[in-house]
Amino acid sequence: MVLKAFFPTCCASADSGLLVGRWVPEQSSAVVLAVVHFPFIPIQVKELLAQVQQASRVGVAVLGTWCHRRQESEESLGHFLEGLGAIFSHEPWLQLCRERGSKFWSCKATHRQVPASLGAPGQDQVMLIFYDQRKVLLSQLHPPAALPDHQAGDATASAGGLAAVFDTVARSEVLFRSDQFDEGPVRLSHWQSEGVEASILVELAKQASGPICLLLACLLSLISAASTSRVFKLWPLSFIWSKLSTCEQLRHRLGQLTLIFSTQKAENPAQLMRKANMLVSVFLDVALGLALLSWLHGKDRIGQLADALVPVADHVAEELQHLLQWLMGAPAGLKMNRALDQVLGRFFLYHIHLWISYIHLMSPFIERILWHLGLSACLGLTVALSILSDIIALLTFHIYCFYVYGARLYCMKICGLSSLWRLFRGKKWNVLRQRVDSCSYDLDQLFIGTLLFTILVFLLPTTALYYLVFTLALNTICVQLRLLVVTVQGLIHLLVDLVNSLPLYSLGLRLCRPYRLAAGVKFRVLEHEAGRPLRLLMQINPLPYSRVVHTYRLPSCGCHPKHSWGSLCRKLFFGELIYPWRQRGDKQD
Amino acid sequence: MEAEQSFSDICGGRLALQCRYYSPSCREFCVSCPRLSLRSLTAVTCTVWLAAYGLFTLCENSMILSAAIFITLLGLLGYLHFVKIDQETLLIIDSLGIQMTSSYASGKESTTFIEMGKVKDLVINEAIYMQKVIYYLCILLKDPVEPHGISQVVPVFQSAKPRLDCLIEVYRSCQEILAHQKATSASP
Numbered sequence: 171m172v173l174k175a176f177f178p179t180c181c182a183s184a185d186s187g188l189l190v191g192r193w194v195p196e197q198s199s200a201v202v203l204a205v206v207h208f209p210f211i212p213i214q215v216k217e218l219l220a221q222v223q224q225a226s227r228v229g230v231a232v233l234g235t236w237c238h239r240r241q242e243s244e245e246s247l248g249h250f251l252e253g254l255g256a257i258f259s260h261e262p263w264l265q266l267c268r269e270r271g272s273k274f275w276s277c278k279a280t281h282r283q284v285p286a287s288l289g290a291p292g293q294d295q296v297m298l299i300f301y302d303q304r305k306v307l308l309s310q311l312h313p314p315a316a317l318p319d320h321q322a323g324d325a326t327a328s329a330g331g332l333a334a335v336f337d338t339v340a341r342s343e344v345l346f347r348s349d350q351f352d353e354g355p356v357r358l359s360h361w362q363s364e365g366v367e368a369s370i371l372v373e374l375a376k377q378a379s380g381p382i383c384l385l386l387a388c389l390l391s392l393i394s395a396a397s398t399s400r401v402f403k404l405w406p407l408s409f410i411w412s413k414l415s416t417c418e419q420l421r422h423r424l425g426q427l428t429l430i431f432s433t434q435k436a437e438n439p440a441q442l443m444r445k446a447n448m449l450v451s452v453f454l455d456v457a458l459g460l461a462l463l464s465w466l467h468g469k470d471r472i473g474q475l476a477d478a479l480v481p482v483a484d485h486v487a488e489e490l491q492h493l494l495q496w497l498m499g500a501p502a503g504l505k506m507n508r509a510l511d512q513v514l515g516r517f518f519l520y521h522i523h524l525w526i527s528y529i530h531l532m533s534p535f536i537e538r539i540l541w542h543l544g545l546s547a548c549l550g551l552t553v554a555l556s557i558l559s560d561i562i563a564l565l566t567f568h569i570y571c572f573y574v575y576g577a578r579l580y581c582m583k584i585c586g587l588s589s590l591w592r593l594f595r596g597k598k599w600n601v602l603r604q605r606v607d608s609c610s611y612d613l614d615q616l617f618i619g620t621l622l623f624t625i626l627v628f629l630l631p632t633t634a635l636y637y638l639v640f641t642l643a644l645n646t647i648c649v650q651l652r653l654l655v656v657t658v659q660g661l662i663h664l665l666v667d668l669v670n671s672l673p674l675y676s677l678g679l680r681l682c683r684p685y686r687l688a689a690g691v692k693f694r695v696l697e698h699e700a701g702r703p704l705r706l707l708m709q710i711n712p713l714p715y716s717r718v719v720h721t722y723r724l725p726s727c728g729c730h731p732k733h734s735w736g737s738l739c740r741k742l743f744f745g746e747l748i749y750p751w752r753q754r755g756d757k758q759d
Numbered sequence: 760m761e762a763e764q765s766f767s768d769i770c771g772g773r774l775a776l777q778c779r780y781y782s783p784s785c786r787e788f789c790v791s792c793p794r795l796s797l798r799s800l801t802a803v804t805c806t807v808w809l810a811a812y813g814l815f816t817l818c819e820n821s822m823i824l825s826a827a828i829f830i831t832l833l834g835l836l837g838y839l840h841f842v843k844i845d846q847e848t849l850l851i852i853d854s855l856g857i858q859m860t861s862s863y864a865s866g867k868e869s870t871t872f873i874e875m876g877k878v879k880d881l882v883i884n885e886a887i888y889m890q891k892v893i894y895y896l897c898i899l900l901k902d903p904v905e906p907h908g909i910s911q912v913v914p915v916f917q918s919a920k921p922r923l924d925c926l927i928e929v930y931r932s933c934q935e936i937l938a939h940q941k942a943t944s945a946s947p
Contacts, residue, residue, distance in 0.1 A: 171943045172784050172854045198854070295784065297855070331874060692870040693850065693858055695781055704782045706852070711870055 174199040197331040234264025303361040455550035476537040673722035684712035766925035784853030
């Protein structure tokens with residue numbers, strides 16, 4: 171196999187010395203991590219390597235020699251370097267050499283154990299692959315390769331040769347801690363040898379985060395303990411809490427904040443990303459909420475909103491009353507059953523009257539209530555939107571009631587009719603077997619049943635027309651209004667979901683530091699001369715945006731109902747109720 | 760060592776195949792597709808603008824004209840950046856892997872690299888494409904669970920779609936390297 175030497179680009183201009191790194195025999199590749207410069211004492215180099223091996227569990231060893239000929243008169247260096255092969259024995263022994271001012275390198279790999287009788291003097295073809303050490307150290311491969319097990323002293327490389335390179339560089343951080351300004355016994359050259367990178371802000375944040383996390387974790391645990399107290403488990407309150415989307419959203423946010431400020435450290439990079447995403451999403455939410463708050467409270471907008479609310483409700487109620495009056499008369503010239511007509515018409519009218527009285531009663535307090543609810547926007551834009559959605563649901567409650575009355579009546583009618591029709595034909599619905607079976611009825615059962623059936627059938631034109639025109643018309647208007655309300659609520663919930671689940675930190679990272687999220691690598695062939703070893707440049711191939719969103723998407727609270735158009739139409743036709751909130755056991759289409 | 764030959768794709772358009780032999784273990788094949796023709800570009804632009812002018816005479820709203828210009832520009836940029844592929848390259852490196860690069864007309868490059876450990880073989884397959892039967896070159900990937908199974912088929916030169924003669928050239932060259940790789944990986 172061709173021998174691959176992974177060489178860091180930062181060491182390409184370093185002085186001559188020893189190559190230190192890891193040899194992966196399965197892929198026949200040598201990963202060079204650093205260059206040790208002259209003068210050095212071999213014993214100290216071996217001690218340093220043993221220390222690094224113990225701390226990082228990576229099999230670091232001396233792989234060969236590196237010769238950078240700056241002046242013409244350095245042939246003696248060549249002999250010296252060859253002698254070093256005897257002190258640090260490694261199989262195979264790599265010798266890289268670079269002429270001054272030349273782009274092309276010469277590489278030799280010699281095997282000592284191979285006897286010369288095989289013909290070739292034990293030289294392998296060598297391929298040089300340059301890599302940027304800092305980027306490879308900081309990047310994470312997606313999908314994460316199965317890490318080799320950490321018990322072995324020299325971790326074996328699993329399938330996926332390049333994942334082994336990334337893994338080696340990432341775990342050898344210990345080697346990169348000393349720079350050229352340290353007074354250590356051994357002088358190393360690597361990506362941090364010009365000075366270790368660090369940021370004051372990051373260090374300060376790390377120091378401060380410990381006590382802050384502890385404080386916030388205590389506070390959050392108090393709040394969650396208070397919210398799960400016995401008071402809220404009583405029946406009316408628990409029913410209301412479970413139906414309001416605001417409470418769902420608040421619960422979700424509380425859960426997220428608890429996770430972010432928990433004192434446990436993140437175990438793997440995926441969890442760290444998730445925490446960071448949640449934090450950024452909470453910040454953005456609060457920022458947008460504060461912007462909304464300042465917009466609402468300026469220029470007396472809340473007052474305007476409150477003033478506009480009552481006339482709109484009045485207007486809607488008036489329109490409904492007109493419609494009912496029209497239906498109680500002779501709608502479109504059709505003759506209806508007077509008694510039933512009057513009963514239901516009066517019932518609906520009284521309902522509307524109650525609702526309008528209630529709105530007028532509340533009107534002096536609306537502005538105050540809206541002002542206080544507007545303050546909740548400082549908890550976040552999603553909370554404000556959930557409150558808006560709940561307010562809409564509460565204000566249009568009467569429409570929902572009409573719809574429920576109409577739907578129930580219609581349903582009962584249809585059930586009665588279908589059951590009596592079955593009796594008329596001499597059949598019965600078998601509940602156990604869920605099918606229609608023949609049944610022998612008594613004569614009086616048949617008589618009464620047929621009588622009722624006949625009455626219903628003869629009333630059917632009247633009641634069906636009445637229903638079509640009155641209940642269904644009102645129902646359609648109510649359903650249309652309800653569909654409008656459901657659509658508006660659906661849009662609001664979609665927006666809330668989007669803000670909740672978009673991984674903003676990951677997207678920002680992909681935009682600004684694309685090498686951190688790596689889908690793979692790509693190679694570029696550098697200038698080549700015949701007879702010289704092949705030189706390649708290995709670069710990081712960043713993850714596409716769609717995969718970033720897919721991998722790091724946050725779980726949303728899923729508190730909105732999902733209805734496909736087909737199921738909606740079916741429910742309308744059979745008179746089944748369409749609930750505005752999610753039912754337990756609701757099958758998602 | 761470089762060699763350039765001209766072939767044609769399945770629709771009859773001109774393609775240029777450039778083979779670069781960097782070393783006995785590394786070869787690159789570059790297929791360049793026909794460029795964006797001025798004729799089709801002018802035709803599309805004229806159609807869109809005529810339609811916009813027609814709408815303008817109906818509606819008397821000058822926003823339609825500016826919207827048409829905007830749409831044409833955005834459409835052209837989007838086409839050049841996301842759709843029009845200029846060149847497709849296959850780089851095969853012994854004992855490292857196979858890399859496929861597509862360069863778009865706007866200069867964007869999208870690269871995929873498959874490690875040699877995952878490659879089972881490189882073959883020419885037949886496929887039914889609309890009303891034609893065409894040949895395409897594809898890489899077969901190994902199945903980690905089943906040793907003789909194939910987990911995925913990755914087609915190469917998907918948008919250039921060269922004909923069989925071009926594919927045979929590439930196939931022969933690549934098989935030399937794959938054979939050498941299999942021989943050296945089999946021996947300890």
